[in-house]
Amino acid sequence: MTELRDRLRKLPAFPSDLPVLDPDSVPEDPEALFRDWLEEAIASGARQPHAMTFTTVDEAGFPVGRTLILKDIEDGAYQVSTHRTSRKGAQLEQDAKASMIFFWRESGRQVRITGTVIALDDEASQADWASRPSFTGEPNPDWQVYALVPSAFEFMQAREDRQHTRIEYTVQAQADPDAAAPSSAAARTWTHGPVPTPAG
Amino acid sequence: MDIAVLGATGTIGSLVADRLEAAGNDVRRLSRASGVNTETGEGLEAALDGADVVVDATNIATIRATPAVRFFARSANNIAAAAKKGGAGRVVCISIAGVTKPGAALGFGYYRGKCAQERAYRAAPIPTTIIRSAQWFELGEQMVAQASLGPVAVLPQMRMAPLATERAADHIVGEIIATGRGVVPEIVPGQNARLAPEDGEDPRNRIVRLRGPEEMTSAQLVRRILGARGSVAGRSPSLVTEYPYLGRRLAGGVLVPSSEGTIVDDLTLDQWLAA
Numbered sequence: 029m030t031e032l033r034d035r036l037r038k039l040p041a042f043p044s045d046l047p048v049l050d051p052d053s054v055p056e057d058p059e060a061l062f063r064d065w066l067e068e069a070i071a072s073g074a075r076q077p078h079a080m081t082f083t084t085v086d087e088a089g090f091p092v093g094r095t096l097i098l099k100d101i102e103d104g105a106y107q108v109s110t111h112r113t114s115r116k117g118a119q120l121e122q123d124a125k126a127s128m129i130f131f132w133r134e135s136g137r138q139v140r141i142t143g144t145v146i147a148l149d150d151e152a153s154q155a156d157w158a159s160r161p162s163f164t165g166e167p168n169p170d171w172q173v174y175a176l177v178p179s180a181f182e183f184m185q186a187r188e189d190r191q192h193t194r195i196e197y198t199v200q201a202q203a204d205p206d207a208a209a210p211s212s213a214a215a216r217t218w219t220h221g222p223v224p225t226p227a228g
Numbered sequence: 229m230d231i232a233v234l235g236a237t238g239t240i241g242s243l244v245a246d247r248l249e250a251a252g253n254d255v256r257r258l259s260r261a262s263g264v265n266t267e268t269g270e271g272l273e274a275a276l277d278g279a280d281v282v283v284d285a286t287n288i289a290t291i292r293a294t295p296a297v298r299f300f301a302r303s304a305n306n307i308a309a310a311a312k313k314g315g316a317g318r319v320v321c322i323s324i325a326g327v328t329k330p331g332a333a334l335g336f337g338y339y340r341g342k343c344a345q346e347r348a349y350r351a352a353p354i355p356t357t358i359i360r361s362a363q364w365f366e367l368g369e370q371m372v373a374q375a376s377l378g379p380v381a382v383l384p385q386m387r388m389a390p391l392a393t394e395r396a397a398d399h400i401v402g403e404i405i406a407t408g409r410g411v412v413p414e415i416v417p418g419q420n421a422r423l424a425p426e427d428g429e430d431p432r433n434r435i436v437r438l439r440g441p442e443e444m445t446s447a448q449l450v451r452r453i454l455g456a457r458g459s460v461a462g463r464s465p466s467l468v469t470e471y472p473y474l475g476r477r478l479a480g481g482v483l484v485p486s487s488e489g490t491i492v493d494d495l496t497l498d499q500w501l502a503a
Contacts, residue, residue, distance in 0.1 A: 103471060103472060104471075105471055123377075124377050125377060125378075143380075144377050144380050144382045146382055146471055146473045147473065148335075148473050149334060149335025149336065149473060149474055149475040150293075150334065150335060150337075151331075151334045151335055151475060152335075152475075175471065175473065177382045177469065177471050179380055179467060199467060199469075201379075201466040201467050211385075211445055211446075211447030211448055211451070211468070211469060211470050212385055212445075212447070212469070212470055212471070212472075212479075213382070213469050213470065213471045216469060
């Protein structure tokens with residue numbers, strides 16, 4: 029046992045006054061729950077409540093994460109922006125799979141969103157570029173807004189006893205040829221339930 | 229008639245060339261493979277010399293604006309000039325319905341190329357017929373091939389009125405044969421509107437619009453093809469969804485031709501799938 033391990037073990041875990049996640053009363057739409065949690069994080073005054081770990085896959089198949097800011101949620105997809113020629117831009121070009129992990133430590137909440145990333149059109153990208161504090165009036169053709177279209181969510185509410193509550197949402201498979209079936213990312217239907225595997 | 233078809237090895241070009249030939253015309257099947265490069269003009273004048281009608285069914289495989297605009301604008305200028313020099317009566321350009329509407333091309337570079345092509349023909353020294361077709365059913369296959377990632381396909385959300393490519397070719401050939409070297413058929417007010425003459429356009433120019441019988445979105449098109457065939461382009465994604473990443477206007481229906489006089493083909497997607 030190293031000295032570091034000893035010190036790490038003694039660090040305080042989660043407190044007792046955490047919110048409770050009731051698996052029986054979560055909304056059908058994971059975006060509603062995400063928005064609730066994000067709004068509560070913003071209202072709490074926590075620093076950078078919109079920051080998250082954005083993970084892509086590199087050319088060798090290794091996951092690569094970095095902290096990014098969520099720019100917007102629109103039509104059921106979660107937006108980030110970057111230079112198209114950045115490493116993450118190049119990785120997304122090769123493999124559009126990605127995840128976002130939001131962790132609000134004060135409330136013991138984590139959300140993981142997994143899905144497929146698409147590049148939005150130039151109009152959306154340039155509008156985002158023009159809204160940046162550093163904008164000088166010149167468009168930047170290299171600027172790109174990406175949107176993660178989720179196929180799964182996992183919400184975790186930590187508990188003092190470490191029996192953390194986890195709810196996962198999975199989008200319903202829709203190869204259904206029924207023309208009336210919802211097709212846009214915003215209108216899809218989700219199933220949810222407790223995560224069956226041990227939390228660790 | 230002696231008809232030169234540029235892009236004759238492509239999807240629509242080959243169907244149009246076949247039909248024109250079957251109707252008893254002399255068809256020059258022209259393509260890069262036959263030594264004609266419309267973008268540089270190489271081989272173009274000799275290939276078009278003496279043709280009655282020149283059909284522009286050229287295409288470039290890109291989604292980016294810069295190469296698309298360069299290709300379509302240069303090609304249209306070169307084709308129009310060579311057609312005029314060779315004594316053709318007119319050029320028939322195969323275009324896409326809706327792409328020139330305000331904002332339609334903002335999110336999709338390829339459409340900017342098609343806009344540049346139409347602009348070039350508007351300023352061309354020879355009468356032009358622009359045939360604006362709605363999307364073809366086969367677009368579903370291209371979309372799945374491009375947008376699938378494992379079991380997930382996130383398609384660009386587009387509202388459209390698609391039709392069978394073969395039917396589009398039938399209508400295009402009908403127009404070419406009916407108008408011939410350039411006698412514009414009788415114009416019914418509001419129908420197949422001419423390019424506006426008050427803007428200084430040549431009144432012999434003409435726009436023809438084609439669409440299919442039903443409106444649907446990209447994901448609905450792909451799901452119905454998947455439902456009938458089990459797979460599309462060798463893939464069978466279990467999750468087909470769509471997102472307006474080529475711009476909201478395409479998702480909102482700007483690609484659906486709504487003008488009076490638009491030719492509405494009657495072959496439904498289900499009939500096409502059953503055939």
